[in-house]
Amino acid sequence: MSSNMRSSVSELSSALRSCRAAFWGIGAMSGMLNVLALTGSLFMLQVYDRVIPSRSVSTLIGLSIIVGVLYVFQGALDALRMRVLSWSSSLLDERVGRRVFDAAGQVSLRIRPTGDGLQPQRDLDQVRGYLSSTGPTAFFDLPWIPLYLGICFLFHFWIGVLATAGALILCALTLMTELLTVGPAKEAAAAGVKRNMLAESTRRNAEVLQAMGFAGQLGRHWETANSSYTQSQRRVGNVASSLGSASKIARMILQSAILGMGAWLVIHGQASGGIMIASSIMMSRALAPVELAIGSWKSFVAARQSWGRLNKLLQTIPAVSQPLELPKPKSKLTVETLSVAPPGDQRLVVTDASFELSAGQALGIIGPSASGKSSLSRALVGVWHPARGKVRLDGASLDQWTPETLGPSIGYLPQDIELFAGSIAQNISRFDEQPDASAIIAAAQAAGVHELILRLTDGYETQIGEGGAVLSAGQRQRVALARALYRDPFLVVLDEPNSNLDAEGETALTEAILSVRARGGIVVLVAHRPNALSGVDHVLAMANGRVQAFGPKEEILGKVLQRPTVVGGMRISAPGEGKAS
Template sequence: MTQSASLLALKRLLIPLLFLSLISNLAILVSPIFMMQVLDRVVPSGNLSTLALLLLVALAALFIQGFVDYSSDIALDNTSRFVETFGTSQVFSSQQDASQDALNDITALIQFFSSGLAKTALNIPWIPVFVIALSLIHPYYVVLVLGIVAVLLAVSQIEKLWLNDPQKTVASLRQDETKILEHAVSFQKKSGIAEVSKNLFSRYFSLCHKRQTIDQSIAKVAKTLTAVSGFIKAATQLLALSLGAFLVVQGALSAGGMIAASIILAKTVGIIDGCSSGLPRIKMAFGAYGRLIGQTNKSEVHQTEIENLTGHLRCEELIYPRGGGAPARLDRISFVLEAGECLGIIGDSGSGKSTLLKALCGVEPCPIGAVFLDDTEVRTLGAKSFYNTVGYLTQQAELLDGTIAENICCFSETPDDAMILKAANTAGVHGLISSLPRSYETDLSYERHLLSAGQCQRIAMARAIYNSPKYLFLDEPNALLDAIGERQLCDTLARLKSQGVTIVMVLHRSGVLGLTDKILRIDHGRVADFGNRTEVLGRMNNGSSKLEIPLSLNSLQDVSDWITERFSRNSDQEFCQKAVLIASEMFNIALQNAPNDRARIGRFHFKFEDEKTCEITLTEDQPTSVTQKMNKIRSLLKHPEVNMLDLDADEMGLAVVAQMSDGFEIKNIENTAVFTALLKGQRKSLSQGIQH
């Protein structure tokens, strides 16, 4: 049964429930009719046989009412469980975008059926029955009912208008208090910032005082209006009896009719008041039901279960609008990956990388465009096929309370130990898990502190590959890893590639970029470049590897980080270190050999000549005085026996760069200093030619 069908089945319950409600409400008239008959017939005639017959009929009617109420309660309880069982399961299986909202609506329906609110709603259609009964006794009772109900509604409306804004203010203050108290307790545990905690506690008590003041004024008004409402309800039957007595004196009504009318009127006012107070929640429940039906009608699509997927991936014209006239989060993204290929998605923060990854794996499909796994659109892929063939790892993966083994097998009811071990070995975490005191049975509910964030990320990778997926989608998988963890991640990805798994990764750090076959560069939601890794990196290096930076000591680390980002392969680590050292020395030489009486700007340019050769250029818009020193250093380097430890710091830097590079020049061209170093991957020994 689909979710839409299971929820629509609730409509079929309406007629039987209304019928039971009708019987229950008609039974309310038993006591008034019995009293009227006793006072008008039995008492004047003294006929005890009539009394006995009336009593038997009344008791039979009350027995039927009890049975009907029991049946109605059982039906509503079963309906509540039906909604919880079928509604919740179908919300999860339908893979809706707004599943949390749907679950909230399911909860609202469950409370509607289980709290007695449904019985209140079922009473609404029968209010006219009581009004008609009163009108048959005497029309004045209808006028009295309408008057009492009007006063009660007026009191209720005054309460809403008077207290609505203050109650919202109190709720907002409570939220602020909770947040501030949490921050205060957090800061209290940290050394060096006790004053922050003290100030937060002061603000918390200030908010408490403000809230209590408003709460006190609300309580006075609310209790006053409650007392007024209670007085009116208590006076209802007295007013009904007084009106009845008046009519009896006027000869327009019998004594039995007076008693019956007072009972019916009190019941009618009570039902109307209950329906009035419960009406907002009734509307909320009906709104939740309407939203659920509307969502399921829109979201239910035919899903296809496919046992074997090859790993081929194709996306066509993906567009993810932002709304409000803002540029789209994704704008006409299209590309194709063959089975077993590895794609790296790169770009600036906020460019749309994570949005694209979620769209590709079906976690958050694009409203416009399509993603095909083989020839199956990702939105129509059945839940079982999705679970078995697609692995997904978020940027900061979360392990749930339970054992590590349960987390790896996704809390399967039939875990496979062999598959758990295989996933852990493939992810390179078997040794890590085995080193824990309870190994795979480590319960993260109590022993989460045994794992660092990076280790949790690696275990989450084992979970992502537990079912040996054909597609693996990773959002910055190395973001939380140290150097050792990153190398193990590279080994894992290499093994998965050898098994033919299609891998798509969002990357900021370049540590695993060398494993990619293709690179997709995104800029403001659009494809800026796509192709083979070497081609894309080559185009990036030729056109965009430039850095403009202040020439000051504070900028040296930025230079090192920028040079490091130029290298994408683990095998280039030694080459990268060499380039970082040379660029840093060039930066220091330029800094020390020109006037510092004004702000200075240096411009680096990095270029790969080929895979084993790069060129680093530093320019500054003023001449440098280091050219003469360079001539001295070249002369000294021709004599290995010279002890260069006697050189000044900048001269030593010149010697280091000249030694390590495969070509180093310093020129002043039209009042511009130009430092150029050529580097090759095969590193020379720094010790050659420098005597200690």
């Protein structure tokens, strides 16, 4: 087992170990409950063997009072046990819930996404739900089965033999339940992930589906995935329900067999009537945990699969240690023989890129589509981890900071704009718990979106909906630009920031770049349209994932105009001379 695997397993295990005292308490309460469960059998034994022969009403009343008190105490103890189980599940969620949330948000940056993004949260819900149900109580009660079987042997040897045979039969049914459900349960989980992914992508792309009318085709794909999911679920349910019914029937047969055996022993003078009735009740109580385990097996299997997926997730995204906090970067960006591959892929999309920028400089990255421009920008801000090489700020590689400590020094505007449900002010301030109103307004003004925001009904408090649905594409881009400029970050990386901007927006973009340079920041800008290069002083040309040229803007653009093959055959006009062709 690798060290990462040990680390991830111990992380979840330590969360459970924090509930160890509660589990010891549950075990102690389970022991008391199983002893108290003898109350009914012993009461019947005393009634049949003492009260009825002696016709003593006072003895019956005394026994009834004692039994009543014991039943009340048993009920209160059982309720307390369930509360402690529920508290333990909540404590587990408290200990690992944030870790699971953080890991789920980062997993697509480490490996190729293969499942539903919300699956980790559902897995944690599944584990928590199972822990707070009656299912785990069966495992706390199972060790007490020998107590009941031992008492059955004390009643009579053949009663003990029959009770033991019944327990073995139900244990065999439990094993069969495990063997017959594990395969269909895995198939159901995989089909459920595929079904949920289709549903989520349909929701995200509702406009495209409506406009081009292929919702029906996707609907049929969903029906196929859903049919596979429901069939697998039905197989799991059928096995669990069939074996659950078999266990109930077996228990009833065994109870009747015990009663018949007791009657035979009474007829032959080898047992009393009280033993006959008490042994039947004792048999029922002895087999109850096994029957409960079979009945809750489907939930147990689902929780076990969820636990395994959470283990794998935390193995993939280990907890980040807190390194020594470094000073905020303020002077230099260095890229050293950087190679980048997409998450979960071995294919390099950027190979051996090297360059250096100093405070006050701005770099424009140009090149044809699929030349590695966006991949390079992702590596510069730490979104994608280098396959080899380093990205350094003031000499320190990005992995020497945590994202939380480095984040305020980074401004990033991705190609695909991602805004969050909330107000415009919250989005610009990056959902800062103590936002600086003046910094929010300054960032909006730097992005040229301040006046636009004021014209909205609620101004900065306007709720933009999921993904910024209330705003136009250009408005979303300018709000995202303001977010990138919030609190004057040192390194600002903009990936095609003018793709949805009008002339006014492009002017504001240029002014924003110049203002970052004026205050001593560094700007890296990925551009297809040459107008975006107005504010930069350096240009880097890429083709096929490699740096073809790097240097002052006029020099590099002059080379590109004279030799278009410098950027893989894509001709780029100088600013003001036209558009890329």
